[in-house]
Amino acid sequence: MDYSRFFSDDVPSFMRSPVREIFRKVDLASIYSFAGGYPDAATFPVGEMESLTRKVMEKYGARALQYGATQGVTELREAISHWYGPRLTGGNLPLENIQITTSSQQGIDICARVFLNPGDVIYTTNPAYLGAIQSFKAYRADIRPLPLFASGDGHVHQDQLPGKAKLIYVVPDFCNPSGITLTLEERKALVDFARKEDLLIIEDSPYRELRYEGVPVPTIYSLAPERTLHLGSFSKVFAPGFRLGWMIAEPQLLEQIFVCKQALDLCPPVFDQYLALEFLSSGALDRNLARSLELYRTKRDHLLALLQKYMPEGVSWTHPEGGLFVWVTLPQEVDTVAMYDEALSAGVAYVAGSFFYLDGSHRNTMRLNFSFLDKDRMEEGVRRLSHIIAKQIG
Numbered sequence: 016m017d018y019s020r021f022f023s024d025d026v027p028s029f030m031r032s033p034v035r036e037i038f039r040k041v042d043l044a045s046i047y048s049f050a051g052g053y054p055d056a057a058t059f060p061v062g063e064m065e066s067l068t069r070k071v072m073e074k075y076g077a078r079a080l081q082y083g084a085t086q087g088v089t090e091l092r093e094a095i096s097h098w099y100g101p102r103l104t105g106g107n108l109p110l111e112n113i114q115i116t117t118s119s120q121q122g123i124d125i126c127a128r129v130f131l132n133p134g135d136v137i138y139t140t141n142p143a144y145l146g147a148i149q150s151f152k153a154y155r156a157d158i159r160p161l162p163l164f165a166s167g168d169g170h171v172h173q174d175q176l177p178g179k180a181k182l183i184y185v186v187p188d189f190c191n192p193s194g195i196t197l198t199l200e201e202r203k204a205l206v207d208f209a210r211k212e213d214l215l216i217i218e219d220s221p222y223r224e225l226r227y228e229g230v231p232v233p234t235i236y237s238l239a240p241e242r243t244l245h246l247g248s249f250s251k252v253f254a255p256g257f258r259l260g261w262m263i264a265e266p267q268l269l270e271q272i273f274v275c276k277q278a279l280d281l282c283p284p285v286f287d288q289y290l291a292l293e294f295l296s297s298g299a300l301d302r303n304l305a306r307s308l309e310l311y312r313t314k315r316d317h318l319l320a321l322l323q324k325y326m327p328e329g330v331s332w333t334h335p336e337g338g339l340f341v342w343v344t345l346p347q348e349v350d351t352v353a354m355y356d357e358a359l360s361a362g363v364a365y366v367a368g369s370f371f372y373l374d375g376s377h378r379n380t381m382r383l384n385f386s387f388l389d390k391d392r393m394e395e396g397v398r399r400l401s402h403i404i405a406k407q408i409g
């Protein structure tokens with residue numbers, strides 16, 4: 016049967032994620048994967064889940080299994096206000112500014128759904144997070160590189176400003192994929208630009224708490240709360256399987272988000288919210304996070320040392336202060352898209368950098384994740400990858 020007439024006009028704009036396609040084709044356990052942004056399973060509170068679950072059942076009983084409020088469980092919003100408020104603004108975070116999301120990916124998608132008409136311009140960094148590009152494309156937005164950074168001279172050129180721009184989307188802390196953190200000056204310039212052009216800013220920050228060195232840079236939300244929607248996530252500080260995150264914004268903006276979310280899933284997962292509440296309010300999350308930071312710091316350092324040891328001349332890479340990714344630049348002649356099948360045959364997976372570029376350029380770059388593999392497997396993976404790259408350089 017030909018089903019084509021049943022699909023909506025949006026469907027041709029849907030984009031497959033090359034990252035998720037990789038996972039569809041290969042068994043992660045059988046390869047050396049630097050591809051996904053998977054946390055190390057050792058950071059998941061597996062041992063504590065039994066007592067955590069019992070505690071939730073004893074304390075909340077059937078409430079934890081019932082439908083819940085669309086904006087999220089009130090006690091969890093209060094706990095986030097206490098824990099995250101000082102981190103976000105250095106001060107108070109009122110409850111009416113907090114919406115629980117079914118993970119930050121949903122937060123991005125809701126923003127796209129609420130704010131974007133087909134053809135509306137949204138600015139982002141280039142390269143940018145693929146999951147966000149997927150959402151913006153699905154609503155047929157016109158995604159463009161942020162003029163502020165695209166010009167290379169820190170100035171916005173008028174010819175780079177099309178009409179109908181509404182939004183800026185950025186991952187200012189340890190960006191996926193580049194690993195870059197925007198400086199305070201860059202954040203201020205971005206806010207000035209947003210104010211001048213009257214744009215809203217989506218500040219997507221799932222990696223903010225994963226800082227291994229240096230000092231946190233003030234959030235964009237703290238610089239411009241009136242026009243920023245800040246997205247946080249439990250995925251990297253608790254476990255991604257719960258699919259929980261939060262959105263912080265002005266109540267007038269959250270009101271529309273709230274109505275949109277009703278149609279999406281009625282409410283965030285209630286049982287998961289109570290688990291997150293107990294984990295957060297008991298202090299277990301902070302203890303777990305401290306252990307995760309130690310683990311990820313050593314894994315990052317290990318990957319950087321292995322790149323130094325094995326990569327051929329002409330290859331360079333970033334030194335991220337946090338997050339989960341190192342960005343690698345190879346000599347111009349190396350095409351990481353073309354090289355991919357050979358790498359996979361050798362048992363190694365990475366993500367070609369060009370997938371994150373709006374125009375598919377920079378085919379000589381790749382993103383390497385350092386959280387997933389254990390240290391021994393990481394060494395064998397880098398050794399194999401370096402060997403393949405060396406062959407390409409010739």
Ligand SMILES: Cc1ncc(COP(=O)(O)O)c(C=O)c1O
Nearest residue numbers: 052118119120144186191248250
């Ligand atoms: C920049 C960015 N935003 C959002 C997400 C989605 O996270 P979540 O698990 O909270 O949906 C990711 C996932 O890796 C990400 O890297």
